[in-house]
Amino acid sequence: MRVRQRLQTGCRPCTAIAQAAKAMQAIHSHCTCCRACTAIAHVDSHYCPSCLENMPSAEAKLKKNRCANCFDCPCCMHTLSTRATSIPAPLPDDPAKTTMKKAYYLACGFCRWTSRDVGMADKSVASGGWQEPENPHTQRINKLVEYYQQLAQKEKIERDRKKLVRRRNYMPLAFSDKYGLGTRLQRQRSGAPISALAGLSLKEGEDQKEIKIEPADAVEEVEPLPEDYYTRPINLTEVTTLRQRLLQPDFQPICASQLYPRHKHLLIKRSLRCRKCEHNLSKPEFNPTSIKFKIQLVAVNYIPEVRIMSIPNLRYMKESQVLLTLTNPVENITHVTLLECEEGDPDDINSTAKVAVPPKELILAGKDAAAEYDELAEPQDFQDDPDVIAFRKANKVGVFIKVTPQKEEGEVTVSFKMKHEFKNLAAPIRPSEESDQSSEVIWLTHHVELSLGPVLP
Amino acid sequence: MDIFSLQPIKVVQYNINTEELYSYLKDFIHMLYFRHLLVNPRDRRVVIIESVLCPSHFRDTLTRVLFKHFEVPSVLFAPSHLMSLLTLGINSAMVLDCGYAESLVLPIYEGIPILSCWGALPLGGKAIHRELGYQLLEQCTVDTGLAKGQSLPSVMGSVPEDIVEDIKVRTCFVSDLQRGLKIQAAKFNIDGSAERPSPPPDVDYPLDGEKILHVVGSIRDSVVEILFEQDNEEKSVATLILDSLIQCPIDTRKQLAENLVVIGGTAMLPGFLHRLMAEIRYLVEKPKYKEALATKTFRIHTPPAKPNCVAWLGAVLVSCCHLALLTACINHFLSHFWSTSGHTWEPFCVQRVLQPNRPHT
Numbered sequence: 084m085r086v087r088q089r090l091q092t093g094c095r096p097c098t099a100i101a102q103a104a105k106a107m108q109a110i111h112s113h114c115t116c117c118r119a120c121t122a123i124a125h126v127d128s129h130y131c132p133s134c135l136e137n138m139p140s141a142e143a144k145l146k147k148n149r150c151a152n153c154f155d156c157p158c159c160m161h162t163l164s165t166r167a168t169s170i171p172a173p174l175p176d177d178p179a180k181t182t183m184k185k186a187y188y189l190a191c192g193f194c195r196w197t198s199r200d201v202g203m204a205d206k207s208v209a210s211g212g213w214q215e216p217e218n219p220h221t222q223r224i225n226k227l228v229e230y231y232q233q234l235a236q237k238e239k240i241e242r243d244r245k246k247l248v249r250r251r252n253y254m255p256l257a258f259s260d261k262y263g264l265g266t267r268l269q270r271q272r273s274g275a276p277i278s279a280l281a282g283l284s285l286k287e288g289e290d291q292k293e294i295k296i297e298p299a300d301a302v303e304e305v306e307p308l309p310e311d312y313y314t315r316p317i318n319l320t321e322v323t324t325l326r327q328r329l330l331q332p333d334f335q336p337i338c339a340s341q342l343y344p345r346h347k348h349l350l351i352k353r354s355l356r357c358r359k360c361e362h363n364l365s366k367p368e369f370n371p372t373s374i375k376f377k378i379q380l381v382a383v384n385y386i387p388e389v390r391i392m393s394i395p396n397l398r399y400m401k402e403s404q405v406l407l408t409l410t411n412p413v414e415n416i417t418h419v420t421l422l423e424c425e426e427g428d429p430d431d432i433n434s435t436a437k438v439a440v441p442p443k444e445l446i447l448a449g450k451d452a453a454a455e456y457d458e459l460a461e462p463q464d465f466q467d468d469p470d471v472i473a474f475r476k477a478n479k480v481g482v483f484i485k486v487t488p489q490k491e492e493g494e495v496t497v498s499f500k501m502k503h504e505f506k507n508l509a510a511p512i513r514p515s516e517e518s519d520q521s522s523e524v525i526w527l528t529h530h531v532e533l534s535l536g537p538v539l540p
Numbered sequence: 541m542d543i544f545s546l547q548p549i550k551v552v553q554y555n556i557n558t559e560e561l562y563s564y565l566k567d568f569i570h571m572l573y574f575r576h577l578l579v580n581p582r583d584r585r586v587v588i589i590e591s592v593l594c595p596s597h598f599r600d601t602l603t604r605v606l607f608k609h610f611e612v613p614s615v616l617f618a619p620s621h622l623m624s625l626l627t628l629g630i631n632s633a634m635v636l637d638c639g640y641a642e643s644l645v646l647p648i649y650e651g652i653p654i655l656s657c658w659g660a661l662p663l664g665g666k667a668i669h670r671e672l673g674y675q676l677l678e679q680c681t682v683d684t685g686l687a688k689g690q691s692l693p694s695v696m697g698s699v700p701e702d703i704v705e706d707i708k709v710r711t712c713f714v715s716d717l718q719r720g721l722k723i724q725a726a727k728f729n730i731d732g733s734a735e736r737p738s739p740p741p742d743v744d745y746p747l748d749g750e751k752i753l754h755v756v757g758s759i760r761d762s763v764v765e766i767l768f769e770q771d772n773e774e775k776s777v778a779t780l781i782l783d784s785l786i787q788c789p790i791d792t793r794k795q796l797a798e799n800l801v802v803i804g805g806t807a808m809l810p811g812f813l814h815r816l817m818a819e820i821r822y823l824v825e826k827p828k829y830k831e832a833l834a835t836k837t838f839r840i841h842t843p844p845a846k847p848n849c850v851a852w853l854g855a856v857l858v859s860c861c862h863l864a865l866l867t868a869c870i871n872h873f874l875s876h877f878w879s880t881s882g883h884t885w886e887p888f889c890v891q892r893v894l895q896p897n898r899p900h901t
Contacts, residue, residue, distance in 0.1 A: 124570075228861075319711075322710045
């Protein structure tokens with residue numbers, strides 16, 4: 084039994100039906116977004132998942148999105164923990180005596196890998212000090228980077244110079260002596276840079292030496308496999324798996340003895356914005372340890388919730404009554420009207436049963452947090468029609484709908500429209516002369532689809 | 541589609557309809573930005589390395605996802621063969637990309653890909669996996685917790701491809717030329733007179749906590765031979781290079797032959813490069829190529845990265861020098877271009893970058 088609400092405004096491009104729990108609502112423009120497709124995500128803050136330390140984005144970029152203190156096991160990708168042992172070490176003053184010194188090593192609690200397996204020496208400090216393996220190609224790559232950067236800069240200057248040169252060709256030669264521009268052209272002939280581009284060339288002038296790279300040399304022979312490769316038995320525990328290799332693309336070691344641990348990858352906190360109205364929908368707290376939100380506009384907090392309470396036995400072409408509950412999430416009284424889907428409704432694709440909804444407008448009481456503790460509260464008298472409304476409790480109301488399955492077998496799915504009022508509570512309070520109400524009332528319509536289980540024979 | 545579902549989904553598929561491909565690509569790129577790269581898509585320009593044989597439909601959908609959904613500032617499509625030259629600092633080379641779906645060769649002369657001389661064969665990781673999976677089902681046995689020595693089809697219908705790939709990466713290798721020719725002769729010899737060289741030792745591969753798969757030793761070196769067996773059309777990975785060389789203009793051939801670059805994951809099999817060079821030298825003496833090719837010296841480069849990352853490194857070099865600014869398609873231009881034609885542009889040639897020694901005119 085499932086309830087699905089397709090939110091009318093804003094989710095048309097997304098073919099998946101948005102579950103109400105995943106929908107966001109922008110208060111200012113009352114447009115409802117499906118989180119997956121219409122909300123734009125922004126990166127808010129970076130933090131390490133194991134030490135929960137916040138990292139500014141500039142530092143994260145420098146450290147390549149890796150935490151400086153935490154490591155991942157290269158075998159099973161679990162977080163490594165630092166363990167301490169005491170080893171006897173000679174005193175610096177008196178080599179004859181030995182004291183117990185603490186030595187730290189990294190170990191994985193899951194697969195029992197330790198840093199000693201790779202040959203990393205134990206360290207005397209608890210954190211930091213672990214040496215990173217050096218990529219032998221780093222220098223060559225850095226040189227290539229500098230070379231191409233310089234090349235691109237040269238291109239850019241030349242492109243700009245070409246633009247200016249073209250412009251000057253339009254000036255007739257007659258002007259050259261009359262207006263003292265001859266000096267300019269004379270300077271040009273002598274080869275000195277012209278003033279307009281002087282700034283550009285001076286910048287390059289600081290680093291006048293041109294970076295030249297040697298093109299790589301090709302080799303005639305490639306090393307063959309060693310002779311015993313064909314006959315040597317393999318111990319698979321010594322050979323790295325493809326996944327372990329690809330997690331370290333620089334080295335991709337074949338032997339497990341060269342598999343060094345990697346720093347832990349950071350996670351981010353995202354803030355969401357509506358694509359249409361550009362308002363913020365969700366903004367988490369900056370602190371990594373806090374799970375709260377500064378702004379959290381979730382549709383569930385504004386749209387009445389539809390739940391299935393009881394389903395009788397559903398039989399083909401027999402009308403049965405299904406009990407639904409409508410819960411009001413806001414603190415004001417809300418008016419809800421249920422409407423049947425019209426013929427040819429584009430949202431109505433899955434329904435396999437006819438539904439008759441109560442025709443009248445339903446009133447839902449506001450959500451009162453203190454209601455359960457207040458025993459003396461008078462229940463509000465709404466004069467409910469017992470045919471339509473089964474019960475009423477605080478902000479919840481039970482409603483009967485009549486369902487007639489139209490198919491002999493399969494799931495019974497009904498759909499209808501729910502129209503409710505939406506008060507824009509966050510709007511700025513207008514001066515009282517302009518309008519009587521302090522906030523506008525807008526009517527929103529949502530498509531609701533209920534899946535009621537199989538038809539019984 | 542739920543990006544947190546546990547079933548792995550292949551993102552690069554050419555046969556599914558556009559809607560599905562759009563949603564797969566959207567989720568994939570979302571994960572790239574918000575789980576790995578941790579930046580806003582609007583802040584960074586994008587460089588995409590692609591194969592020149594990539595179907596336009598895939599490229600169009602990817603561009604649509606990037607521009608319409610993620611709103612990136614600009615996108616640059618760079619051919620992978622060209623990018624690998626940037627890592628070496630050379631202008632001309634014959635580049636062979638041994639990948640998953642196919643092996644593709646493309647010669648590049650003075651920074652311009654000679655597009656008419658391309659060559660491709662469906663001999664790549666996928667073909668090896670298919671052959672290996674077939675051989676495993678035929679010949680290998682499994683020890684389960686309950687019984688030993690059961691045949692593999694009785695335990696599982698087929699071995700999943702990622703396990704086949706792992707077996708290939710960890711246990712298979714490429715023999716040298718002499719040994720390889722003997723293995724091929726033993727396979728195709730009907731009367732059984734040719735003898736196969738002694739197979740390497742068997743390997744016990746743990747499938748999961750209970751099952752152990754015994755990989756027969758002879759599979760380890762024979763499966764890879766499909767890359768070098770010449771089928772009825774006498775084509776193999778090695779002939780790709782030679783055939784492409786014959787098609788190239790005569791005065792470029794010597795330089796191309798002395799600058800071979802091999803990239804791609806399949807080229808990382810142990811012993812592959814040595815065997816490739818030996819095969820080329822062996823085939824060049826055959827009558828088909830002997831008269832056609834005057835050049836007999838072949839040299840191969842070693843790029844400063846593993847073969848499966850070389851093309852990506854080349855794209856990194858392109859992007860860090862802001863060349864993306866010069867030749868990329870920018871967002872506002874593209875939205876107009878889209879509405880008129882609905883197609884993307886053709887792959888470009890990075891001319892200026894790879895002519896460093898020529899004076900800028």
